Amino acid sequence: MHNTDPAAAAPVAEPIIRVEGLAKEYRVFDKPEGLAASVRALFHRTSRVVQAVKGVDLTVGRGEFVALLGPNGAGKTTLLKLLSGIITPTRGTATVLGHVPWERADDFRRRFALVMGQRNQLWWDLPAAESFRLHQEIYRIDPARFEKTRDELVDLLGVRKLILQPVRELSLGERMKLELVAALLHEPEVLFLDEPTIGLDVVAQHTIHEFLRDVQRRRWMTVVLTTHYMKDVAALCERVVVITRGDILYDGSLAEIVDRFTTHKIVTLDFDEAPDRSVIARFGFPCEFRGPQVVLRIDRSRIADVLPGILGSAGVRDVSVEDVPLEEIVAELFRSDARAAAVAEASR
Amino acid sequence: MSGSLEAVRPAGPLQGLRTWWTMLKICLEERLVYRGDFALGTLMRFLPIVTQVFLWTAVFGATSRGDIAGYTRNDIVAYYLLTMLTRAFSSMPGLAGGIARSVRDGSVKKFLIQPVDYVSFLLAARVAHKLVYYAVAAIPFALVFFLCRSYFPPVPDATTIAAFLLSLALSFLLGFFMEVTLGMLGFWFMEVSSIVFGYMLVQYLLSGHMFPIDLLKGTPTGIAGVSLADVVHWLPFEYTAYFSSAVWLGKVKGAQLVSSLAIEAGWVVVMAVACRVAWWRGTRRYSAFGG
């Protein structure tokens, strides 16, 4: 199923991220439960090797907005940490902006940023403005430019008033917005986002989407994002990389993922009054009755053939044809992969 | 821990015993899993004594007298080792702070709702913790005491040993009730840590943790014929470290031993009553003001 779609990475002029055979293994020690077991563990610890990332190949061009998708523990964050140089790989090579990330050259670190949705990087007890100043020093940003960039970003997110308030007094959404401002002050060419919208309400999510899209286009920034929210993906990313169990399962455009992995369309029919169930069931598609509304799942290949017949049924007032929701597609993708893995495991 | 709350609910002795056993097992597991280096940590706790021993050796080397306030150099070494043992009974790390925190964050509420007596619950938990601690720390303690056996005077008679053990048991209760009372002050003061700190300072100096209280016999208090040691004798602090050690070393004998034990027992009663009163008044205040 390993698939790299060259069309998806078509606008690549200049590869910014190149990854070849990148692998990261951990040795983990088992934590036993129970009294006797913990006494035994004092003398003999059992360990096993976990392959967080196993031999990943990936190329990302300048200006791309890529989503890394995958179930928990798939290796998304590990990959992000490898690319930002926080950890060293077991095998393989990678360059980001022409640098090997884990050499942590200052030149490299000045040119990218990492934002982790679950971690706070601003000084907790101080106003964000103070943290911004510190960033200015650390990243050696020209003072005039710093102020211009800061004001621009702050206004885009509508958080100008908040930067003088101690961070601990802010809400999660407000903090996240300020985190993003801090990360973008030095105008990074590459931005890594690890679950940037986790725990945020719909309004804040929307603001952040708009903001990211705006800044990314304006600066022609390369962005790699991990997330569990398909809303993030739909709003921001053209390219999707699906990772499961440390391996790339799919790499291509968002449109294609929908195209390739959906076998059905969702057809919603509105009737004048609750229809006769047996009439609808006659079409032989899985269906769900909601009073005067019926939701059918119809094979994509057959939709053109059967739709006229269905519309001909008595009392149809309205119809809509939609793709299966992205969440469902991705969940199905993960599930089918897990099944395949189980089969492979069993046959070994 | 909410499961072990049942431990103190009067639901028949068998039930109580079983939950007690569960609680003990949990404590032991916690120690073993999260403190694999616990025994080593206990051994390291003896390191400051090494410096103290060398310091006192140097002090004795510089004076012509054979003893200071009745202590020979060997007595001093034995004294410091014994205080380690006494403090293993009387010190209650985190107790006062924990109570104050549970008042502040409101988790103490559950003891107002559930049919559980808070002080008994704390006592049960603390006894379990201490038992676990002794089980693990016994080996390093035995090792150090064995290696240092030559510093100790001959083993005292049975009466002294009995008095020593009684004083240890009382020092546990005294330390416990003092800290609980301190923690209960959280009902009245937001920031108990400063009070705890003040208590620890006084405790550090006057409990005999730093030096035998006998050294204060020559320190004047301003009142004729009353030394600082005499004042400390009537305060509760020295009974949490100095007293038991002095009993074993034979510094306190006869009628004085009896009266000292009486003072210690008196303080235990006073503190036990004080912490009860603090709990009653505190919870009344708490429910009146809505926390």
Add this chain to the structure above:
Amino acid sequence: MARYFTIFLTFARACLVRDMTFRANFILECLTSLGWMSMNLAFYLLVFTFTSEIGKGTGWSKEPFFAFVATGLIINSVVQAFFMPSAEELTEMVRTGGLDAVLVQPLDAQFLLSMHRVDFSALANGAVGVGLLAWAMSRMDYTPPAVAWLLYPLLLLCGVAILYGLVIMLAAATILMGRNQSLYDFWFYLTNFSRYPAEIYSGPWGGPLRMICTFVIPILLVVNVPARVIAQPFTGESWGSVAAAVIAAVVALVVSRVVFQRALSRYRSASS
């Protein structure tokens, strides 16, 4: 270098702002460290009511001994103020993954990790140390030569450098092990050996202990060398110990740097 200094000042300012926001807490912390210190001073005063000297013929009578104690206070307060708070926070950063954020910044990680927090309340002890030193020196019959006064600040710095090296090595162990509680206890117990004049470690047990704490873990050079230089007669032999302290400081800085870099390259980051 200038940039690092500016950044350090920014850190220091941020910490000061924070301390001043929670003023009551700050004052409490000052009082805490002053409290413990005065308890120790009281103990030493008590000891000197029973003896005139610590160790026969060592020259550590009351005033020189208090000059020694003052030197220890100054050195320790600097370490406690500038390095320990960051090192203590490191465990938390390893556990929660906060270290990740540090590693992506274009700054020396060791600098950031060992200096980003300043605890100004720890300087209270140092201030008392300076006062105590002035008091002890003014009451002493002996007046140290000018060269001793010149060497003293340099040796204080060496003492700080040796302790800094130790802190960094413990921090490295923290990164590798992911926890540190007993390690910092260990730091406390280890530095405990530096609290008294080296002369007290004598005899069949003390001799080897003194050797180990001088040459293997040079903890005895931290306070002893600067204190001896001003509180004991300055002779030709003093130069030997001065050289030892300088060498130990350089070695501590270099070795700790190497160890820390190794540890960072083996950092595995908290799982997400």
